[in-house]
């Protein structure tokens with residue numbers, strides 16, 4: 062059984078349709094990256110999966126007992142508040158000290174447990190958010206643009222850690238990313254979203270398929286084209 066199955070998902074904000082007819086299933090241990098233009102519904106899809114947004118149609122079926130860890134796009138607290146990493150890890154629910162230390166170690170930031178949030182670099186803060194999402198030992202790790210604002214080495218090393226965590230724990234990963242060249246290298250599957258699922262496949266297959274190359278070119282150009290590609294079908298995102 063899949064960890065999670067999405068069937069015919071439809072999401073509207075104040076009647077405006079943002080996602081429609083989204084079908085997707087996620088298996089154990091898969092790394093899936095969602096790409097797509099700004100406003101194409103990527104964050105909405107993740108937020109619907111975690112239950113923060115209510116769908117207006119379709120359904121999401123969780124495997125019984127599924128544990129999800131979520132790394133949000135934005136930090137849920139004011140970083141200027143005086144607070145150590147250890148204290149932040151205990152929000153909103155206190156976790157055993159050993160679990161906090163283990164999660165920080167898994168995210169490769171064990172040494173900053175006593176540091177103030179305000180003193181952390183962007184890369185360290187992302188690792189702390191990752192550690193927080195690992196606290197409940199998730200079967201599915203969901204990350205919304207986790208490398209936003211990081212430089213290229215920081216981005217590459219973050220994805221390497223994600224791959225290592227998948228290898229160590231067997232968790233599946235569903236993430237949104239704009240770092241297309243890294244996405245192509247680090248994902249098992251890439252999903253291009255633009256209100257609905259436009260393409261879904263293995264990155265090497267998508268990038269090397271003759272039809273794809275004919276349309277979008279190859280290499281990074283191809284990756285960029287995947288992101289920006291012209292659709293031959295219509296996207297009617299207006300409310301019906």
Ligand SMILES: Nc1ncnc2c1ncn2[C@@H]1O[C@H](COP(=O)(O)OP(=O)(O)OP(=O)(O)O)[C@@H](O)[C@H]1O
Pocket residue numbers: 074075079097098099100101102103104105106
């Ligand atoms: N809470 C909300 N209320 C109303 N409209 C919303 C809400 N959240 C998102 N939207 C709108 O829904 C659409 C999809 O937004 P979403 O954040 O899911 O896109 P995205 O693909 O993640 O974009 P980006 O790449 O810019 O992060 C946008 O037009 C956005 O303005």
